[in-house]
Amino acid sequence: MGTALVYDDEMTKYKLLWVDPVCEPEVPERLQVSHQALVRSGLAGCCVPVPVREATDEEILLVHSEEYLEGVKKTPFMDLEDLMAFTQQYGDVYFHPNIYHCAKLAIGATLQLVDSVMTGKVRNGMALVRPPGHHSQTSQANGFCVFNNVAIAAQYAKKHHRAKRVLIVDWDIHHGQGIQYCFEDDPSVLYFSWHRYEHQSFWPNLRESDFDSVGSGKGAGFNINVPWNQVGMGNSDYLAVFFHVLLPVAYEFGPDLVLISAGFDSAIGDPEGLMCATPDIFAHLTHLLMNLAGGKVCAVLEGGYNLTSLAQSVCQTVQTLLGDPPPHPANLGGPCESALESVHSARSVHKKYWSCLQHAAAPFPEEPSTKTCRPAQQDGSQGPQSNGGGEAQKEAIVWPEPLQRDAPSVRTALVLPDAVACADGCERFSPAEGPDSMATAGLRKHFLKESEDGVNVKLLYNITALVGQMEKNEIRNGLALVPDVSMATTLLTSTSLSKRVLVVWVGDGLVPAQVLEDEKTLVVHISSTAPHEAQSKYYVPITLKQGCGDTVGLMQAALGLLLPLGYQYAPGLVLLVRLPGCRAREDLWLQLTGLLQGLAAGHTLVLVQENETASVGITASCLLGNAAPSLGSLAAPGPEDVESFERLRLRLQTDWPLLQTTAPDKR
Ligand SMILES: CC(O)(O)CCCCCNCCCN
Ligand SMILES: [Zn+2]
Numbered sequence: 001m002g003t004a005l006v007y008d009d010e011m012t013k014y015k016l017l018w019v020d021p022v023c024e025p026e027v028p029e030r031l032q033v034s035h036q037a038l039v040r041s042g043l044a045g046c047c048v049p050v051p052v053r054e055a056t057d058e059e060i061l062l063v064h065s066e067e068y069l070e071g072v073k074k075t076p077f078m079d080l081e082d083l084m085a086f087t088q089q090y091g092d093v094y095f096h097p098n099i100y101h102c103a104k105l106a107i108g109a110t111l112q113l114v115d116s117v118m119t120g121k122v123r124n125g126m127a128l129v130r131p132p133g134h135h136s137q138t139s140q141a142n143g144f145c146v147f148n149n150v151a152i153a154a155q156y157a158k159k160h161h162r163a164k165r166v167l168i169v170d171w172d173i174h175h176g177q178g179i180q181y182c183f184e185d186d187p188s189v190l191y192f193s194w195h196r197y198e199h200q201s202f203w204p205n206l207r208e209s210d211f212d213s214v215g216s217g218k219g220a221g222f223n224i225n226v227p228w229n230q231v232g233m234g235n236s237d238y239l240a241v242f243f244h245v246l247l248p249v250a251y252e253f254g255p256d257l258v259l260i261s262a263g264f265d266s267a268i269g270d271p272e273g274l275m276c277a278t279p280d281i282f283a284h285l286t287h288l289l290m291n292l293a294g295g296k297v298c299a300v301l302e303g304g305y306n307l308t309s310l311a312q313s314v315c316q317t318v319q320t321l322l323g324d325p326p327p328h329p330a331n332l333g334g335p336c337e338s339a340l341e342s343v344h345s346a347r348s349v350h351k352k353y354w355s356c357l358q359h360a361a362a363p364f365p366e367e368p369s370t371k372t373c374r375p376a377q378q379d380g381s382q383g384p385q386s387n388g389g390g391e392a393q394k395e396a397i398v399w400p401e402p403l404q405r406d407a408p409s410v411r412t413a414l415v416l417p418d419a420v421a422c423a424d425g426c427e428r429f430s431p432a433e434g435p436d437s438m439a440t441a442g443l444r445k446h447f448l449k450e451s452e453d454g455v456n457v458k459l460l461y462n463i464t465a466l467v468g469q470m471e472k473n474e475i476r477n478g479l480a481l482v483p484d485v486s487m488a489t490t491l492l493t494s495t496s497l498s499k500r501v502l503v504v505w506v507g508d509g510l511v512p513a514q515v516l517e518d519e520k521t522l523v524v525h526i527s528s529t530a531p532h533e534a535q536s537k538y539y540v541p542i543t544l545k546q547g548c549g550d551t552v553g554l555m556q557a558a559l560g561l562l563l564p565l566g567y568q569y570a571p572g573l574v575l576l577v578r579l580p581g582c583r584a585r586e587d588l589w590l591q592l593t594g595l596l597q598g599l600a601a602g603h604t605l606v607l608v609q610e611n612e613t614a615s616v617g618i619t620a621s622c623l624l625g626n627a628a629p630s631l632g633s634l635a636a637p638g639p640e641d642v643e644s645f646e647r648l649r650l651r652l653q654t655d656w657p658l659l660q661t662t663a664p665d666k667r
Contacts, residue, residue, distance in 0.1 A: 001626075003321045004116045004125025005047035006109040007035050011130050014096035017080060023094045025271060025305035026144040031130050034301070037311035038128075043318050048122050055107035055152070062155040063148050063182055068139040072146060075100050090141040092203070103131050103146035110149045111156055113298045118161035118257065123627065124290065124297040124321045126262070128314070132302040134176030134261045135204070143174060143204065150261045150300050151182040154189050157257050164188060165633070167255035167292065169246065170195075171238075171285060172263020172302040173273035175209040175225065179261065185219035190253045192246050194238075194266070194342075196273055197227030211345040214353065221353025224249065226346050230338040231274035235281045235330060236658060237339035238266075239567055242288050244661045245346045247559045248356040250292055254633035258289050258297045264304030264313040269397045272305055279312035280327045280402045284567075284598055286320040291594040295627025297321065312402055323625035324407050325476060325602030329567050334657020337664065344662040355636030356556050359643055362662055405601070408476045412623040413469075415462045415480035420613050423620035429478065435461035447491050456483060463488055463605075464495045470603045471497050471573060477602055477623045481610040485577050488607050490514050493521050498572030502599065504562065504592070506548055507579025511539070522569045524562050526554060527579075537655040540565060542648065545638055549583035552634045553641045558592055561645055564658040566599045574600045577607045578615075586618060590628035593619055 012028035038044040060069055075086060076097050083095045106129035113127045133150055135143030150168060157163040168183075168191045170176045175195035183189040196202045197209055215223035226241050250258075264282070265273045289297055299317055304310035320326055335343065347361035413429035414422055422428040435443065435457060443460050459482065469475045482488040490512045493501050498520070505511050505525040515521055516539055524540045528547035542561055544553040566574070574596050578589070597604050606619055622628055653659040 001120070001123035002048040003046070003318065004050045004113055004122040005038065005044055005318065006050045006052060006113045006125065006127040007031075008052040008105060008109070009035070010052070011102045011105050011109075014098040014102050016094050017096060018084060018094075020094060022092050023144065026130070028130075029307060030304060030310060031128055033307045033311045034128050034314040037315050038318055041315050043315055043322065046322050047125070047318065048116070050112050050116050050122075050125070052105045053108035053112060054101070054104040055111065055147070059107060059111065059152060059156060060104070060147055062159070063138065063151045064136075065139045072100050072103070072141075092143045093141045093145065095141075099131060099146060105129070106131055106133065106149050107147055107152055110153045110298070110300050113300070114153050114157050114161070114257070117296045117298055118157060118163070123295050126299040126301070126314075126318050126321060128301050130301070132263070133178070133300075134170060134172060134263070134302050135174070135178045137178045137181055142178065144303070145178065148178045148182065150176075150259050151179045153259055153298070153300070154183070158188060161257075163257045165190070165253055165255045166257045166259060167250055167253060168192065168259045168261060169289060170261035170263070170302070171266055172261055173266040173270065173275060174263065174303060175204065175206065176261055176302070177204060177206055177209065180208070180213065180223055180225075183219060184215055184223065185217040187218045187222050190222045190224070190250070190255065192224045192250070193261075194226040194228060194241060196231065196275070197229055198231070199229050211342065212349050214349055221350060224346060224350060226342050228275075228339070228342065230336070232276050233336070233339060234276040235278060236332045237335045238277050238281055238285065239332065239564070240335035240339060240343055240658060240660070242285060243559060243564045243658070244343050247288060248556055249350065249354045250289075251555055251559060251631065252354055252356045252634045254630060255293045256296065256630065258293045260286075260289065260297065260299040261302045262299040262317060263302030264310045267304070267306070267309040267313045268399050269306035269309040270304065272303065278330065278399050278402070279309055279316050280330065282313045283316040283320045283326040283405070284329060286317050287326045287598040288595070290320070291591055291628045292630065294630045309399070316402055319405060324405050326598050327403050327405050328601055329570055329599070331570070332568050332658060334660055340660055340663040347661060356634070358636065359639045360560070360646055360661070406473065408473050410475040411477070411625070412620055413466055413475045413478045414616070414620060415459065415466055415478065415482075416616070417459070417481060417610055420481060420610075420616065423617045425624045426620045429462055429466050431462060431465040434458055443491075447487055459483070460488070460491055463492060467492050467496055467573065467605060470605065473601070477597065477604040479606045479608070479616065479619050479623060481608055481613065481616065483610055485579060485607045485609055486512050489575060489577055492575060492605070493518050496520075496573055498600075500569055500571040502566050502569055502571035502574045504574065504576045504596065505579065506577060506584055506592070507582030508547065509579040522565065522571070524565060526557060526562075537652060540648065540652065543644055544641055547583060549585065550638070550641070551585050551588045551631065553637045554584060554588055555591060555631065555634060556637045556642070557645055558595060561648065561659065563595060565656055566596065568656050568658040571600050572603065574604045575607060576604060578609070578612070580609045586615065587629045587631055589615065590618060590622045591631065593622040594628040597623075
């Protein structure tokens with residue numbers, strides 16, 4: 001299934017007609033450069049074009065009042081003086097004779113995207129729209145927004161597509177208070193927003209943008225605010241919030257649709273945000289959401305005012321929606337102290353609403369720290385500093401162009417015993433030439449018992465050849481059914497050319513000593529018992545009392561422990577090994593297979609015992625890029641499991657700072 005792109009240049013045909021410094025950044029070129037970048041990169045050509053349409057009054061009234069709509073309807077006929085007068089009643093926004101038309105197209109574009117995704121015409125998609133929406137409220141325009149595109153889309157999806165639970169992820173750097181107000185007491189819409197806050201000193205300066213606004217009445221717990229109390233937040237800060245706040249709750253919520261209020265003013269170079277996260281981070285944020293809701297993800301443009309980082313960020317997002325491998329995560333450090341406070345605060349106030357946080361979040365933090373997050377830049381200059389929200393940064397901020405993300409010619413290769421049929425869409429891996437006598441001798445000497453017949457030599461040779469081609473980016477990922485997953489893992493870690501190999505060892509069974517001792521491997525072992533007492537930072541035993549059949553425990557461990565470790569380790573190859581007798585549920589196994597593809601530029605090899613032929617088809621389907629089926633809403637993880645996860649976090653977070661969920665001196 002494809003990726004929709006909804007765009008029409010009619011939405012560029014309005015602009016600021018008078019002097020107003022606050023509104024200056026919201027220019028038509030924002031849309032033009034974004035669309036042009038998609039066209040020039042070839043990404044637009046890979047998308048399914050979906051036409052825009054005008055929203056109907058009825059659709060607008062899903063969120064807005066009649067009197068507000070009647071007022072906006074008059075604006076096309078207003079002269080400049082009346083437009084300015086009409087604008088005066090609202091904040092940080094401007095009107096134009098054509099903005100009502102464009103605002104209806106922005107909603108219509110968003111709803112067209114929701115239709116395309118909810119009816120299965122496409123898997124996911126992006127709507128490039130302006131005016132943005134997330135600040136507008138029932139009866140008022142605000143913050144460049146006239147109608148609340150995403151809020152209307154959520155109501156529309158519930159009404160016309162019987163969506164039961166809608167997740168809205170607002171990664172724009174401003175708080176979408178309009179969305180928060182709309183769903184304040186609505187448990188069917190989980191609204192998540194991070195936003196520059198600086199202890200309420202940044203626009204829109206609202207007390208209710210802080211982390212303790214959790215929603216009210218039946219909606220309590222369904223509003224998650226993560227305030228950024230300092231500028232300069234970077235990739236690690238953003239990922240930490242996804243791993244330790246958003247994703248655990250989103251998986252527990254189990255949405256059947258994900259709407260992204262995709263503002264890119266949270267990227268480096270933006271004059272509004274003054275953050276440091278680079279455009280490629282949106283590839284990872286998007287990827288981490290794509291296995292929710294069965295992959296039904298709609299990204300809708302909100303803000304973004306640096307035309308260079310906006311265009312790059314839009315491309316990173318669309319390229320990931322299309323299924324291209326995310327780039328290697330840049331050398332990630334840990335989240336800064338201020339970010340950790342925000343993570344900790346959000347987890348603390350939400351622990352009473354979300355069982356995944358129940359035993360995890362520690363008690364409330366004390367006074368916020370005033371330590372500046374970012375050490376001075378290399379040249380001794382400070383990173384972007386907020387001068388009280390005054391004029392933007394003087395000297396130009398520069399960052400590297402995002403790396404090419406070439407999709408190998410072969411997506412998924414399978415190494416299967418001849419008797420096992422190949423899954424459709426994949427190809428059976430068979431290298432041109434077989435093992436030469438040297439290779440055979442080597443394999444026999446180290447890996448085969450004398451008794452083994454020739455077929456295993458060929459099979460073992462094939463998996464090393466497959467990994468070789470993955471590491472040369474000729475093949476993206478693979479699945480191998482082997483007689484002995486332990487031996488295969490030992491062989492592959494010893495022959496891999498990657499500097500770092502992440503081994504995800506799932507099931508009850510010892511990890512081969514040679515793998516443990518190999519200094520280029522990080523082994524994350526998920527099982528019912530911790531077999532090794534190894535205290536090495538490169539052996540992480542995650543234990544589940546009920547074993548791998550415990551879907552909730554395994555999922556929450558994957559989100560809060562495995563993924564942070566994997567992203568921080570930044571492997572060149574991921575081996576996902578399913579041990580014999582492993583009882584991980586199929587849909588959970590697919591979530592792991594899907595999420596781990598965010599690492600190592602998608603070079604994931606799944607190793608399964610050869611008698612487990614049942615999982616070949618669905619695993620292959622996931623490796624081909626089809627979203628893993630939704631797990632639905634998750635129950636509570638076992639308290640003792642969560643406590644053992646937290647003990648593990650405490651032991652490892654010094655070595656792996658992306659595991660942290662609380663600021664150092666708060667522990
Ligand atoms: C869609 C959006 O969230 O990006 C709109 C942001 C509006 C900002 C209003 N100006 C704030 C003045 C302080 N610099
Ligand atoms: Zn914004």
